[in-house]
Amino acid sequence: MKKGVLLVNLGSPDSPEPKDVKKYLGEFLMDERVIDIPYVARALLVRGIILKTRPKASAAAYKKIWWKEGSPLIVISERLQNKVQKQVDVPVSLAMRYGSMSIHNGIQELVDQGVNDILLFPLYPQFAMATTETITVLAEKLRHDFFPDINIESVPAFYNKPDYIEVLSNSIKSHIEGENPQHLLFSYHGVPERHIRKSDVTNSHCKIDGNCCVTSSKAHEFCYRHQCLEVTRLVAEKLGLKEGTYSTSFQSRLGFDPWLQPYTDRTIERLGKQGIKNMAIVTPAFVSDCLETLEEIAMEGQEIFHEVGGKHFKTVPCLNDDDAFVTLLSQWINHWVTSETVAV
Template sequence: MAEPLKTGQADVPQHAPAGHPAVARGKVGVLLVNLGTPDGTDYWSMRRYLSEFLSDRRVIELNPLLWQPILQGPILTFRPSKSGAAYKKVWMEEGSPLLVYTRRQAEKLAARIGSDELLVDFAMTYGNPSIASKIERLKDEGCDRIAIVALYPQYSATTTASVHDRAFAALSKLRWQPAVRTTPPFFDKPAYVEALAASISEHLAGLDFTPDRVLMSYHGIPKAYFDKGDPYHCHCQKTTRLVAEKLGWSDGYAMTTFQSRFGPQEWLQPYTDKTLEALPGEGVKKLAVVSPAFISDCLETLEELAILGREQFTEAGGTHYSVVPCLNDSERAVDVIETVVKRELAGWVAD
């Protein structure tokens, strides 16, 4: 009897035709996925990215026959330049912050748990590197099992489901598909709550003022999506409650708000920008802002909150303002991701 192949070794059927390519198998892949990023801040890079992002039916649920003429016409004529200018304010030497931090998270996780038999990589839902290209790469390198890890603490169809949709769309084009697992949200998992609470506590301790309130600002979604059953709003509210309990804050000290609305329809409220404008008039002059929906800093945290949010708050009469950095590529962030990944790899990889 022929000796069985070792894990990860190339496997060729015994009766394969001459010249049949070797198929590597037996390895496990971990693919970390975040939202996405343009390739650059120029007009055409921004236009390609925004077109892909805003064409996703999970993000914009309007009938494409109605939506695409609006998107490809006025929106993508003017919005790329505006968005590009915003990205220029936060662009890092290695690329956009979201790309840089997600890459670093994957590298650090690989250094912790990776091996010849366990490969760790990252992808973006929109832009590059794509989910499809990374699934293909992991498969070609011998992964017959892949864990898809959406890096969103709270679940929403607009984010987590989009990751899964693209992963399964990529699988649908493969003749030999790897087995795939997807990870559930981790907004209420102790590892995440403790890491977020510790990060906030450390940041507040380093300030030269004591905040009157703490604003927990989450990316918004249209209210209609919540009405249809998206659990995101509930996950955000619970995140705020769990963090406040962990830090021993009194009721009402932490506020939950929602940012980044787009278009004329109603989104989840209260709105972050309107709240920033109103708080000084209510006696809240000193404010700290946290972004619990983002595990990595990005345009929405570095430009919308840290720059525009500060301007809105101070122009309304606020005197002190500070934004708590996201977990980014800190050891705390990698601890959280490692906890999520190891739970999903149970049965695939020995402890």
């Protein structure tokens, strides 16, 4: 069998214009693992309400961060793909869960090169219904419907792998050295609390009560909240951060249902009001900088901090195409190629 790798990230509109943003948001928000309510209700909410107002505002946000080369997330992901390709001996393709760079096209690109054994690599350190799961489920459907003669194996969440934690910690350290932040905030993309309970394979462990995430359970394999908190704990331990000088929060909530807390915007505001003048923020749920990191955090977050008296606001870049991260991904891929097992 000929092996190949498909890196998969979230996706992006084709342009920051409202019509393209609307098309992208429509595909994204109609995913039953993103807004997990019955189809009719989801269609009424998305097409009847959200897509009538949100595209214009989102387009304005995208225009603030759009690069000359295109969408930052797409450009960065392509750089990552190109660098990884130079360090491995099998074809490496890139796809997005949403948008024109579809997973179907990514698989087809590999199949056209003779590949029939694919390592599906979701570029998410933590598992979540709306990220890893929707990618793997769609890939399997496409395999069944269009590519029945190929094999697809998926890379599991790698949030707690020592070599990943070392790369992430070293990156954070390199960006805050000399900055001396009073507080380091770990901000993760939020999800509705019901997603945590739905992903609980035990159907009983997850209670989001402050204790379940630190109590050993097989539920942790698919618990996004636990995995986020664990990244914070492991990095803080690696960097020797003192208790009280770092914390975890969740950003990008949508709608009125309970989402994971504490919320990032309110946490930034609270820290500023408590007298923190110098803070840094890192976003470990993303491997590539995107709208949520470049606009929501670096721009909106900084504005909130300054409004409540904060002075210095440092945004730590995602791993992006950092050489150490490229080497790590390449090592994992090469291990799979030679041993036929996923090293992650």
